[in-house]
Amino acid sequence: xxxxxxxxxxxxxxxxxxxxxxxxxxxxxxxxxxxxxxxxxxxxxxxxxxxxxxxxxxxxxxxxxxxxxxxxxxxxxxxxxxxxxxxxxxxxxxxxxxxxxxxxxxxxxxxxxxxxxxxxxxxxxxxxxxxxxxxxxxxxxxxxxxxxxxxxxxxxxxxxxxxxxxxxxxxxxxxxxxxxxxxxxxxxxxxxxxxxxxxxxxxxx
Ligand SMILES: N[C@@H](CCC(=O)N[C@@H](CS)C(=O)NCC(=O)O)C(=O)O
Numbered sequence: 001x002x003x004x005x006x007x008x009x010x011x012x013x014x015x016x017x018x019x020x021x022x023x024x025x026x027x028x029x030x031x032x033x034x035x036x037x038x039x040x041x042x043x044x045x046x047x048x049x050x051x052x053x054x055x056x057x058x059x060x061x062x063x064x065x066x067x068x069x070x071x072x073x074x075x076x077x078x079x080x081x082x083x084x085x086x087x088x089x090x091x092x093x094x095x096x097x098x099x100x101x102x103x104x105x106x107x108x109x110x111x112x113x114x115x116x117x118x119x120x121x122x123x124x125x126x127x128x129x130x131x132x133x134x135x136x137x138x139x140x141x142x143x144x145x146x147x148x149x150x151x152x153x154x155x156x157x158x159x160x161x162x163x164x165x166x167x168x169x170x171x172x173x174x175x176x177x178x179x180x181x182x183x184x185x186x187x188x189x190x191x192x193x194x195x196x197x198x199x200x201x202x203x204x205x
Contacts, residue, residue: 002026002078003056005046007033008205010166011071011108015053016200017162018075022082030205057081072104075159085158092155099146099153099160103167107143110135111167114174133175140181143168147183151190165191169201 002019006012006028019026031037031052038050047054047069055074060066068074076097079086087093114132117125143164146153153160168188171178178185191197 001058003029003058005029005031005043005052005054005056006205007031007052008203009033009052010170011051012053013166013169013200014071014163015055015074015078016203017165017197018078018085018159020196020200021162021194022078022084024078024082028203028205070104072100072163075100075163079159085156085162087156087158095154096158096160099158100163102142103160103163106135107139107164107167110139111170111174115170118175119173136174136176140168140171140176140184143187144181144183147187151187161187161191165197 002024004015004019004026006015007030016028031043033052037043038047038052043054044050046056046067049069051069053071053074054067054069055077056065056067057077058065068077076086086096110132113128114136117128117132121128143153152158153164165188168184169192178188192201
């Protein structure tokens with residue numbers, strides 16, 4: 001059984017998608033980040049960076065519970081644990097990891113800043129809005145190009161796609177016209193047709 005410390009954001013969705021795809025049993029512990037649950041000492045012991053998602057696997061590698069924070073590290077952990085969606089062949093693994101890290105370092109943090117300045121900031125700061133929308137468009141252009149002639153960012157469906165999709169689903173918040181990125185549009189349609197993803201995205205806490 002995996003305990004998932006979760007709120008319904010793109011970073012949270014990555015992990016429900018992985019758990020559903022991998023057929024792992026899990027229970028959700030809601031961490032309401034709008035009410036500062038992420039600063040509770042019990043949660044900080046699991047996730048010292050005060051952010052969701054985090055997991056505790058009651059059956060860790062040494063037969064004891066293990067906690068993991070950072071969504072990319074959680075996806076890698078679950079992929080190694082199950083042997084699913086995270087190839088063991090070194091070349092294929094590197095393909096997956098570079099796109100996972102691309103998401104963790106760019107197509108997440110930059111889009112998060114875009115959401116902040118474009119949607120939530122109390123004042124309109126044109127410099128910041130332009131900066132993050134332009135960076136978002138650059139990242140969508142990179143993703144669109146990668147998807148020409150292939151269904152997923154690496155050769156096979158992987159934890160990298162599970163990391164990228166939830167952020168791409170928020171394209172409207174990001175000032176993105178999906179028609180400008182037709183391969184990303186097809187990718188979203190392809191992935192959201194998967195029943196595990198539909199189930200993960202429908203979870204309400
Ligand atoms: N790099 C982290 C980012 C996680 C993250 O930004 N989580 C947000 C929700 S999507 C959060 O918990 N925010 C609460 C806070 O910053 O206090 C990861 O990928 O796990």
